[in-house]
Amino acid sequence: MKAMILNFPFFARKGLTDMLVITRKVGEGIVVDSRTKVTVLEAGKDKVKIGIEAPQDIRIVREELFDTEKQNREASNALPKDIMDKLLSENKE
């Protein structure tokens, strides 16, 4: 088991209809799939500190890192020739 602590900037996400919303007090937690425990360690005005205990094979990353990895993979795809030509010519003054 590993324990890690992450600091998340707190923000409300709108438009997500399939999100389970649970209110917890500091010190209380939730358990996901019998194997992963998420505990609220501290709650501030615009930040909460969360502790996660999960098996080693579960990869836990901050959302922005996950999204950046996804963006990087997408960004590295080769461009079709016409797009490439456009990019090279349109930016030329």
Next chain:
Amino acid sequence: MDTIKTKIKTRDFGEIEISEKDMILFPSGLFAFDDLRNFVIISPLGEGIYPMWLQSAEDEKPCFIVYNPFEIIKDYSPRLSAADKKSIDFSDGDELFYLVIAVVPTDVKRTTVNLKSPIVINRTKSTAAQIILDESYDIKFPIFREKGAD
């Protein structure tokens, strides 16, 4: 010191010759490309003109189209954490510059850049890292939205 030239294969420009002093070391790679260490910046539009191409020197496929974030939003103000500074071996007086990675779709006008996770390059030491800023910048920032009817 003589500049040592080396040839690398690129994704978009075939084989090119570069000076070894132009090689930039990413000690931790890029996110999702953790094992790539050496990159070069190619400026096909002319020196100092963006976008530029950030090309892996080890593998021809990983290549990224990059922009200067300060040309996209004037008040861009990335702040480096102590860990970020350490990752590029930063010491006072080192010259830094920033690049942001673009996703270029079929409709080029809808190109976005990742302002949240810029690449910071320590020009003095030729080291670089992709960092994630604390500030709430957009991961998919459309670069042409200010131009309106364009």
